[in-house]
Amino acid sequence: MTQEMYDTLREKLAETSDIGGVLSLLGWDQQTIMPAKGAAIRANRMATLTKILDEKFRSDDLGKLLDDLTEFEESMPFDADEASIIRVTRRDYKMNKLVPTELKVALMNASNQGYMAWVTARKESDFSKLRPHLEEIVRLGKESIAHVRAGDDSFEEDYDVLLHRYEPGLKSSEVTRVFDELKAATKPLVDRVRERESSIDDSLVHGTFPIDVQERTVLAVAKQLGFTDDAWRLDVTQHPFASSPGIDDIRITTRYHDDFLNPAWFGTMHEFGHGLYEHGVSKSLERTPLARGASMAFHESQSRMWENLIGRGRPFWAWGLPVLKRAYPDVFGSATEDDVYRAVNKLGPSLIRVEADELTYNLHIVLRFEIERDLFSGKIEVADLPEVWNRNIKEYLGLDVPNDAQGVLQDVHWGHGLFGYFSTYALGNVVSLQLWERIRQEIPTLDDQIANGEFEDLRNWLAENIHQHGRKYTPNELLKRVVGTERFDPKPLIAYLTGKVDDLYGV
């Protein structure tokens, strides 16, 4: 009888998960290869599936099933598939049900309009074009938060509800603690870099890189890391991303600049990290809500690990430089590993987040987190955003913002309704170093392996310790399992960044 109920649950989850997987494919297609005029009907198709998914995921049948399965769940070990599927689904279900469908639809519409307004606002560098849309999005967001908090008393403050969407269980107070420590340690490092910025020459990576050669080269790199043609795709987009219509259908994208090596090279390694995560989820979790990453920070820990800890590490270039020499003999013919290592690691403050280096990137995120937190606690208003933005860029990075397009309007997130998301980028960096410390202990020959282009031990470690679990654990639970503490700890990241500044710019 109980087994039957569990089977029914799995059938229902298979259905919702199928719709989710289809939405992921529709989104991928929309952003990569769809003919432009297909946009209008595609938006309708996706809205219809989203509505059907929401209906199915708030049905009373599903709620009753989850209630009735409580005893079954408790009879199982915490980390059994069955118990985890029931536990995590119940959490998702409750959260989904707390917000009325009409409010969700209103938010989706406001976000779509906000997105279009943002495109114009950024083009014209005119914040006033976006402002009313942001005000509406924040208003609806607060309304949605009120519904959630009325039915769930586990949150300390309003903003926690937004964090919870991307980082289940994460509290604003914890992010503040982590980011304050990170900010305090980073700012003096930025000052040191600023004093000696010209000591690194990165002209090597600003050469001539024909796009067809880049395409072949980054695909070869991805294959060395673990990309296989039978389960992956690599395509082109303006804004790269990774998507997984299925555990064995992983689609990553990149973009090519014909005069700059980094975007395609490191972008591909980054998205490979995301893709590998979802490709490594246990098949026993396919067609359940658990067949994704534990959280956005954990996801980002994987992409940053491949992009930065591997791709921007010294050992990697023992394997990577010969690849570059073969692909671009004119540019890299006489370059040494140290030349490339230094060129791809040049640090220095800049205005645009997506172009920022490893060091200052985190300050871009801290700034956005602080603004979001203060916006939702009522300390600041939407109208204050440009001023607060510009003041903090000056304080954190020492730069003057010449216009809003290069300032508060640079990112799509807010206009598109994505509040609570930014933190996960820097938390991903934090987690990647917490994991990296443990990995280096457990794979003592890792540097040698990387220098030889061997990534199998690393992939296996990640699959076993992280990827296979999908969303079984909250980020804090997963941290506890893997590194022994459930807290996000910025110290390994700070030590790593300090070491890099020492190495590149002198002690």
Add this chain to the structure above:
Amino acid sequence: MTQEMYDTLREKLAETSDIGGVLSLLGWDQQTIMPAKGAAIRANRMATLTKILDEKFRSDDLGKLLDDLTEFEESMPFDADEASIIRVTRRDYKMNKLVPTELKVALMNASNQGYMAWVTARKESDFSKLRPHLEEIVRLGKESIAHVRAGDDSFEEDYDVLLHRYEPGLKSSEVTRVFDELKAATKPLVDRVRERESSIDDSLVHGTFPIDVQERTVLAVAKQLGFTDDAWRLDVTQHPFASSPGIDDIRITTRYHDDFLNPAWFGTMHEFGHGLYEHGVSKSLERTPLARGASMAFHESQSRMWENLIGRGRPFWAWGLPVLKRAYPDVFGSATEDDVYRAVNKLGPSLIRVEADELTYNLHIVLRFEIERDLFSGKIEVADLPEVWNRNIKEYLGLDVPNDAQGVLQDVHWGHGLFGYFSTYALGNVVSLQLWERIRQEIPTLDDQIANGEFEDLRNWLAENIHQHGRKYTPNELLKRVVGTERFDPKPLIAYLTGKVDDLYGV
């Protein structure tokens, strides 16, 4: 009140049509670009959406709405969007509801297993590997037909139910009449061609055609016909097809042989014809069950028109030869229009349907239709198929079938559960000539326009007279509107084929 009911109907149809459009995209992706290992989960995703679609399209709510709208429908002109949407949806709904879901699922499963068995059977040229699957498919098909006929007395015989799926309202007796006339007229033409087969040299199209040049060239041809980047895609598949995830999202595919011009060149023109049909459906029918072609024969009339009546006509090569000369100067440098015209029109019996010429193609279809009709009337059994096949190929085409792979096992259709479909290919040829006669009357300068690569008048005529209506009319109704008779008439096709044989092989 009535308007409100109609709006509710449109909302329901928008939802089902969105799911249908998504299924079309999922199928396109599956057959063109999906990583191989994505197949298993893709099958699940598609089955889930198919199930949701079937549920929604058999709901009592929808049935009641259609009943309640009868008076509203009757108050409107027959060809008004509103009346047509209600009328055609009701027809689909009734038909869908007559077959129990479990039987549909059983047929789908049998077809999937039949497909896999067919792959093996064809590879090993062993009909016995497919036979039990075909028997099961036919058994389930007959069961399904019995359900339909128990609830709908409009069919003359069992096989009509299968025809109706692809050709609403078409009767087996009408197909027999058309095909008997076509067969009687074609066989003597085939005999004439056989006597003088060597008089045509097609070595021109069996040259060296680098695939990248072919890709650029067929895309340029498609663009000349009406393909635009903002609403179309052209991709590669093993088995070319056209798909429309939306009226403004048309996706056609082709395949390239590096030693044979025809597959990509004529295949692209063929699929363009299908794509143009769905691209031309009135936007007022988007998100309804009417946003497709009237029937498979009407669809095929469009693809065959572009492939054969235009692409294999003399006037086309005035424009087409210079294209070939630029693309393949070594092959076509000294060729004349007549050389190319003759090469692409070489006739002669052959064993494989998809490689057959314009003349013998219809006999391949007649043979399949007769087998299907006799199978479902009980005159023959599945076990008789190879023998009947081989005997009729000998009689119709004068050829000996060396093995079942080149005989009864060559097509995927039956193994995949597609009975009733084949006729539409030859009926498409019939319709294309019925339409062509009318078009040539109404656009007297058509030949000159084609010779100049101008297709706008033709596209406009097709859009206005056929495409815009989508599925508003049954094929017989549409024929009546466009050519004045509701009957499929093979005479124009026979006259055309006779003229071609006269022209190519002498009177």
